[in-house]
Amino acid sequence: MSEIAKTPKPPYYAVIFTSHRTEGDNGYSEIAEKIVTLAAQQPGFLGVESARESVGITVSYWSDLESISLWKQNSEHVLAQKQGRKIWYREFKTRICKVERDYGFSKTSKRLLH
Amino acid sequence: MSEIAKTPKPPYYAVIFTSHRTEGDNGYSEIAEKIVTLAAQQPGFLGVESARESVGITVSYWSDLESISLWKQNSEHVLAQKQGRKIWYREFKTRICKVERDYGFSKTSKRLLH
Numbered sequence: 577m578s579e580i581a582k583t584p585k586p587p588y589y590a591v592i593f594t595s596h597r598t599e600g601d602n603g604y605s606e607i608a609e610k611i612v613t614l615a616a617q618q619p620g621f622l623g624v625e626s627a628r629e630s631v632g633i634t635v636s637y638w639s640d641l642e643s644i645s646l647w648k649q650n651s652e653h654v655l656a657q658k659q660g661r662k663i664w665y666r667e668f669k670t671r672i673c674k675v676e677r678d679y680g681f682s683k684t685s686k687r688l689l690h
Numbered sequence: 691m692s693e694i695a696k697t698p699k700p701p702y703y704a705v706i707f708t709s710h711r712t713e714g715d716n717g718y719s720e721i722a723e724k725i726v727t728l729a730a731q732q733p734g735f736l737g738v739e740s741a742r743e744s745v746g747i748t749v750s751y752w753s754d755l756e757s758i759s760l761w762k763q764n765s766e767h768v769l770a771q772k773q774g775r776k777i778w779y780r781e782f783k784t785r786i787c788k789v790e791r792d793y794g795f796s797k798t799s800k801r802l803l804h
Binding site: 579580581584590592593594595596598612613625626627628629630631632633635661665667668669670671672673674675677678679680681682683684685 | 693694695697700704706708709710712723739740741742743744745746747749775779780781782783784785786787788789790791792793795796797798801
């Protein structure tokens with residue numbers, strides 16, 4: 577989860593998930609890792625980027641809205657979402673976005689440049 | 691920069707800036723803070739969220755594409771962008787997105803719910 581996602585040329589979709597955690601791990605880390613692994617196996621998944629300081633931001637990238645919708649309904653993901661509301665998150669916001677344009681810069685490779 | 695942005699009902703726009711820093715501060719922190727303050731004064735600015743671990747993610751929210759374009763051309767911002775490519779960033783990716791849908795959850799307030 578520590579790399580800049582290698583996404584294709586736009587258009588594609590991004591789901592921005594911004595959150596504040598509650599105190600303590602409460603089983604979060606294990607499930608979070610599992611959910612990211614599972615997301616990466618879904619049709620239409622393009623990549624994910626994640627960082628947390630006082631606020632946590634996870635951006636997952638998808639080829640189309642249907643893939644996002646199917647992933648939202650995935651049974652293990654649904655269970656994690658319930659745990660999230662009940663235990664792990666004090667608050668969160670999910671934003672579904674269409675990536676219309678992107679550009680990049682790299683001192684060491686050309687892979688981020690479109 | 692530690693809160694979940696209080697954005698209006700969609701549609702609005704998001705600029706996802708994902709980066710890897712070079713070693714050392716090299717004047718970054720001071721300028722970064724200045725640039726966020728300046729961004730918040732621009733027409734069309736709606737909010738910003740930011741977190742850094744191995745990767746840094748900053749998402750700024752805007753009312754329309756023209757505001758994003760004007761901010762990109764702001765002279766102090768242009769100078770910071772140059773310093774970014776020259777000194778502060780090993781690599782980055784900027785994605786311009788249209789937020790089509792959002793929803794939220796809060797244990798303590800209703801402000802994130804649309």
